[in-house]
Amino acid sequence: MMNDATREQIDDLFSAWSHPEGPGGALGIYQDGELVYARGYGTANLEHGVPITPSTVFHVASLSKQFTAMAVGLLARSGHIALQDDIRRYVPELAEGPPITFRHIIHHTSGLRDQWDLLRLAGWRTSDLKTTDDILRLASRQKAQNFPPGTRFQYINTGYTLMAIAVERVTGLSLQQYAEENVFRPLGMRHTCFQDDHQRLIRGRAQAYSREADGRWRLNVPAYETVGPTGLLSTIEDFARWERNFLSPTVGDEDFIHQCSRPGAFDDGRPLNYGFGFILGKYRGLAVAEHAGGDAGFASYYLRFPEKRLAVAIFCNAGEMRPGLLTRQVADILLAGHFEEEAPQERHLPSWAGRAAESAEPHSRELERVAGLYRDQWSGTTLGVEARGGRLFLVPSTGGTYELLPAGPGRFRFPDVDAECHFTPEAENTASRLNVTHAGQTTAVCERIEVAEKGPESLAEYVGTYQSDELDVRYTLTVSGESLMLRREKFAEARIQFTSKDDGSTSGNGVHLRFVREDQGRITGLLLNAERAWNIHFVRV
Numbered sequence: 001m002m003n004d005a006t007r008e009q010i011d012d013l014f015s016a017w018s019h020p021e022g023p024g025g026a027l028g029i030y031q032d033g034e035l036v037y038a039r040g041y042g043t044a045n046l047e048h049g050v051p052i053t054p055s056t057v058f059h060v061a062s063l064s065k066q067f068t069a070m071a072v073g074l075l076a077r078s079g080h081i082a083l084q085d086d087i088r089r090y091v092p093e094l095a096e097g098p099p100i101t102f103r104h105i106i107h108h109t110s111g112l113r114d115q116w117d118l119l120r121l122a123g124w125r126t127s128d129l130k131t132t133d134d135i136l137r138l139a140s141r142q143k144a145q146n147f148p149p150g151t152r153f154q155y156i157n158t159g160y161t162l163m164a165i166a167v168e169r170v171t172g173l174s175l176q177q178y179a180e181e182n183v184f185r186p187l188g189m190r191h192t193c194f195q196d197d198h199q200r201l202i203r204g205r206a207q208a209y210s211r212e213a214d215g216r217w218r219l220n221v222p223a224y225e226t227v228g229p230t231g232l233l234s235t236i237e238d239f240a241r242w243e244r245n246f247l248s249p250t251v252g253d254e255d256f257i258h259q260c261s262r263p264g265a266f267d268d269g270r271p272l273n274y275g276f277g278f279i280l281g282k283y284r285g286l287a288v289a290e291h292a293g294g295d296a297g298f299a300s301y302y303l304r305f306p307e308k309r310l311a312v313a314i315f316c317n318a319g320e321m322r323p324g325l326l327t328r329q330v331a332d333i334l335l336a337g338h339f340e341e342e343a344p345q346e347r348h349l350p351s352w353a354g355r356a357a358e359s360a361e362p363h364s365r366e367l368e369r370v371a372g373l374y375r376d377q378w379s380g381t382t383l384g385v386e387a388r389g390g391r392l393f394l395v396p397s398t399g400g401t402y403e404l405l406p407a408g409p410g411r412f413r414f415p416d417v418d419a420e421c422h423f424t425p426e427a428e429n430t431a432s433r434l435n436v437t438h439a440g441q442t443t444a445v446c447e448r449i450e451v452a453e454k455g456p457e458s459l460a461e462y463v464g465t466y467q468s469d470e471l472d473v474r475y476t477l478t479v480s481g482e483s484l485m486l487r488r489e490k491f492a493e494a495r496i497q498f499t500s501k502d503d504g505s506t507s508g509n510g511v512h513l514r515f516v517r518e519d520q521g522r523i524t525g526l527l528l529n530a531e532r533a534w535n536i537h538f539v540r541v
Contacts, residue, residue, distance in 0.1 A: 002029070002031075002036050002037050006333060006334070007037065009333050010027070010029075010037070010330055010333055011039065013326055013329050013330065014027065014039070014041040014326070017041045017042045017318075017321055018041040018042065019042065020042075020043050020049060020051065021043070022042055022043065022046070022209075022217060022318070023042050023043055023044075023046065023052075023206075023207075023208070023209045023217065023297070023316070023317040023318040023321075024040070024041040024042015024043065024052055024316065024317070024318065024321065025040075025041055025042065025052065025299075025314050025315055025316035025317065025318075025321050025323060026038070026039070026040045026041070026052050026053065026054055026056055026058065026235070026236045026314070026315050027039050027040075027041070027236065027312070027313070027314050027326075027330070028054065028236035028237070028239055028240065028311075028312070028313040028314075029310075029311075029312055029330065029334065030239070030240055030243040030244075030310065030311040030312075030313070031309060031310055032247065032309050033240065033243055033244030033245075033246075033247045033248060033309070034240065034244070035054075035236070035237060035240035038054035038236050038237065039054070040052035040053040040054060040056060042317075042318075044056045044204075044205075044206040044207065044317065045206065045207050046207070046209065046217060047207075052206065052317070054235065054236040054237050055191065055204060055235050055236075055237055056204055056205075056206050056235060056236075056315075057191055057202055057203075057204045057205040057206065057233050057234065057235055058205075058206050058233065058234065058235070058298060058300065058315035058316070058317065059195070059206075059208065059221075059222065059230075059231075059232070059233055059295060059298045060232050060233070060234055060293050060298070060300040060315055061222075061230050061232075061293030061294050061295040061298055061299070061300055062157075062229060062230060062291060062292060062293040062294070062295075062300075063232060063234075063277075063291055063293040063300050063302055064160075064194070064227065064228070064229060064230050064231055064232035064293070065160055065228075065229055065277035065291070066276060066277025066278060066291065067179060067183060067194075067232055067277070068160050068163055068164060068167075068175065068227075068228045068229070068277070069106050069160075069163075069260065069276035069277040070183060070251070070252075070260060070276060070277070071167055071175060071178055071179055071182065071183065072102055072106065072163050072166075072167065073252075073256065073259070073260055073276060074182055074183075074251070074252065074256075075167065075170060075171070076102070077252070077256055080170050080171070081102065081166070081170060082102075083101065083102045083103045083106075084101050084102070084103060085101060085102060086099040086100060086101060087100050087101070087102065087105060087159070087162050087163070087166060088100070090165070090166035090169050090170060091136070091162050091165055091166060091169075093136060093139075093140040094139065094140055094142075094162075095140065095141075095142060095143050097144075097145065098145075098148055098149055099149065100112065100145075100149045100159070101149070102163065102166075103264065104149045104150055104159070105156075105159030105160065105162065105163055106159075106163075106264065106276055106277075107153075107264030107265075107272060107274050107275075108153055108154060108155050108156055108159075108274055109149060109150050109151070109152065109153055109154075109264070109266060109267075109272070110145070110149050110156060110158075110159045111145035111146050111147045111148060111149045111150075111151070111152070111154070112139070112142075112145055112146070112156050112158040112159050112162075113139075113142055113145065113146055113156075113158065113532065113533035113534070113536070114156045114157055114158055114530075114531075114532030114533055115135045115138065115139065115157050115158040115161060115229075116157060116532075117398075117510075117530035117531060117532050117533035118138050118139070118142070118158075118471065118533050119134070119135070119138065120510070120530070121471055121473070121511070121528060121530055121533060121536065122138060122471040122472065122473050123471075123473050123488060123489050123490050123491070125490055125491075126223070126296075127223055128223060129198065129223045129224075129225060130223060130224050130225065130226055131225045131226055132161060132164065132165065132196075132225070132226040132227070132228075134226075135158065135161050135226055136161070136162075136165060138471070139158055139161075139162065141469065141470045141471070141472065142470050143469075143470055143537075144535065146379075146532070146533070146534040146535075147378070147534075149267075150266055150267030150268075151266060151267065151268075152266075152441075152443075153266075153272050153274065153438070153439065153441035153442075153443065154443060154532060155438060155439075155443075155532070156532060157228075157229035157230070158229075159229075160228040160229035161226060161227075161228040161229055162228075163228055164226075164227050164228030165228075174194075174196055175194055175196070175227050175228060176193055176194035176195075176196050176227065179193075179194060180193065182251065183251055186250055186251050187241040187242065187244075187245055187250055187251060188241050189234065189238040189241050189242065190238070191204070191233075191234065191235045191237070191238050192232065192233065192234040192235070192238045193232075193233055194227040194231050194232055194233075195224070195225075195227065195231045195232075195233050196225060196226075196227050196231065197225065198223070198224065198225040202233060204235075205233065206317040207219060207221060207317060208220050208221050208222075208296050208297030208298045208317045208318070209297045209317060209318050210296075210297045210318065210319065210320070211318070211320060217318075219297075220296045220297030221296055221297065221298075222295040222296040222298065224295070230293070230295055234315075235315075236313060236315060239302070239313050243304070243311045243313075245257070246261070246304070246306070247309060260275065260276040261275055261276070261278070261280075261289065261306070262275055263275055263280045272439070272440070272441055273418075273439045273440035273441065274439050274441075275289065277291060278290065278291050278304075279291055279418050279439045280439075281418055281439065281440060283303075283305075283328065283331070284332075284339035284340065284341040284342070284343065285339055285340025285341040286305055286307065286308065286335070286338070286339060286340065287305070287306060287307055288303060288304060288305055288306075289304040289306060290302060290303045290304065290327075290418070292323075292324050292416060292417050294319055296319075297317060297318055297319055298315075298316065298317060298319070299315075299316040299318070299319040299321060299322070299323050300313070300314065300315045300316065300323055301313070301314050301323035301324045301326070301327045301416075302327075303327040303328065303331060305331070305335070308335065308338065310331075310334065310335070312327045312330045312331055312334075313327070314326050314327055314330075322415065322416050323416070324415065324416030324417060325415050325416050364387060364389075364390050367387035367390070367391075367392050368387050369425075369430050369431060370385055370387075370392070370410075370412075370423045370431040370434075371385050371386055371387045371392070372384075372385055372430075372431070372448050373385075373448070373449055373450065373451060373499065374433075374434045374446035374447060374448050374449065375446055375447055375449045375499060375503075376444040376445065376446045377445050377446065377447065378444065378445060378534070379444070379512075379529050379531070379534045379535075380503065380512055380514050380527070380529045380534070380535075381396060381397050381398050381505070381512040381529050381530070381531060382396070382397040382449070382499055382505050382512065383395070383396050383397070383434065383436075383444065383446055384396070384397070385404075385421075385434070391403060392404040392405075392412060394421065396510070396531060397505035397506070397510065397511075397512050398510035398511075398512065398529075398530045398531035399510030399531075400510075402414055403415060404421055407420060410422060410423045410424065410425070410431075411423075417438070418438065418439050418440070419436065419437060419438040419439075419443075420436070420437050421434055421435070421436055422434070422435045422436075422437070430448075431448065432447065432448045433445075433446065433447055433448065434446040434447075434448070449499055449500070450499075451497060451498070451499060454484070454498050459479045459482075459483075459484045460479060461522075461523055462477050462484055462515060462523060463477050463478055463479055463484075464476075464477060464523075464540050464541065465477075465540070465541040466525065466526055466538035466539065466540055466541065467538060467539050467541050468528070468536055468537065468538045468539075470536050470537065471528075471536060473488070473489075474488075474541070475487070475488050475528075475538065476488070477496075480493075483495045483496070484496045484498075484504070486506055486511065486513075494506035494511070496513065502514060502515040502516075502517070502523075503515075510530055510531065511528065511530065512528070512529040512530070513526050513527070513528060513529075514526060514527040514528075514529065514535075523540060524539070524540050525537060525538050525539045525540050526538045526540075
């Protein structure tokens with residue numbers, strides 16, 4: 001599989017990152033559990049000019065989840081817990097409610113509000129140090145979930161933090177200590193650990209960076225001292241031992257690995273495509289188990305082809321490197337001739353465009369037909385779809401910008417994760433509905449809406465101070481000129497753009513507000529929404 005020509009093809013994919021003036025990443029290719037090719041591209045520490053190598057230690061973000069899930073699985077296998085146990089049995093600080101089991105959490109059907117959204121909405125800045133205790137206190141204040149546990153799929157970090165707490169309370173060992181004794185040391189992963197102490201010295205660790213608008217690099221390192229959903233440090237070389245364990249188990253046995261590699265299910269028995277820290281699906285007709293990770297400037301991707309006994313991992317210290325796309329491009333080279341489907345095409349016209357449009361209409365016109373503003377009927381948040389220079393982008397009101405690539409009639413895919421947008425047309429050839437799927441599950445059901453403008457005379461009724469006990473924070477709304485403005489401690493003032501009479505979003509910082517009125521029509525509060533934290537109640541003071 002690996003020869004000089006193949007290596008040259010693969011190295012060419014990383015040519016833009018293979019220089020000492022910028023960050024980059026490390027690549028690992030694993031066949032039959034052995035590291036058959038490893039390279040470093042770019043620089044691990046720009047201030048000291050340290051190059052990236054296969055032994056460079058990276059923060060791999062959400063790749064941590066498969067290790068946390070395995071630790072919980074080992075505890076269940078030994079009889080210390082049951083996967084059907086309510087997490088409150090071990091974390092009684094949580095508010096009462098319907099049972100949230102370890103299975104719900106592992107498979108992302110818990111309905112819990114996401115910790116990162118909660119922290120941000122509660123006034124925490126990106127640079128503030130976040131600890132497990134901080135997250136537990138905030139999670140314990142939540143009086144409701146996004147949805148009943150076991151009914152929907154929503155990728156959530158909070159539950160994995162709670163599982164890390166449960167591991168410590170059951171065993172008397174921190175997740176790091178338990179994983180060291182039961183996973184890392186038995187597998188020989190000598191340079192892998194959970195970073196539960198942000199001041200701990202890690203030899204060979206990469207720094208992370210993001211690019212400024214003027215092209216310069218600046219430090220962008222996550223300010224975490226919490227583990228479970230994230231916090232794992234590892235190397236491309238150590239991941240060879242992790243990959244080998246799936247094929248020839250040292251930790252657990254074949255039955256245990258099989259159980260960890262199976263997809264989960266909703267409470268009513270419907271299947272879902274998420275296992276123990278892996279998205280389970282297909283790529284070009286071949287079965288895959290994969291997962292992405294991303295925190296601050298770090299990004300990672302681990303793509304496994306279990307039936308081919310092949311895996312590709314890429315760890316980066318610049319998110320702009322897009323490791324998800326690169327792992328697929330590496331796999332395209334390695335498995336050429338083995339795929340059952342052609343590589344994804346970069347351009348498809350919507351099905352309602354018709355033959356004449358396909359041959360004559362510019363591609364940009366088709367993008368304009370799906371561009372617009374859409375409201376998710378579950379969370380109330382809005383998703384902007386923007387056509388820019390022949391390319392399509394998804395811009396949620398909750399923050400971020402994501403490019404969408406054509407994937408078929410009326411369908412667009414995210415380039416780096418297993419997610420799609422599917423547009424449904426109206427009679428006049430304009431998209432009216434948008435459904436978003438992730439890991440094969442519907443995560444947003446949206447209808448097209450128009451922006452509603454309000455004059456200053458109608459904004460005064462919204463002015464006031466609003467208090468949330470769940471977030472332990474106050475928001476203040478004021479009128480400035482012809483705009484309603486949101487003010488909160490530590491954050492810049494933000495303008496609210498109304499999408500209906502009592503719904504509005506701020507741009508840039510991911511806050512969506514839905515105002516609540518009493519029977520007489522007076523505003524008494526609001527419901528605050530973010531991408532993964534819904535309907536947080538604020539009372540007007």
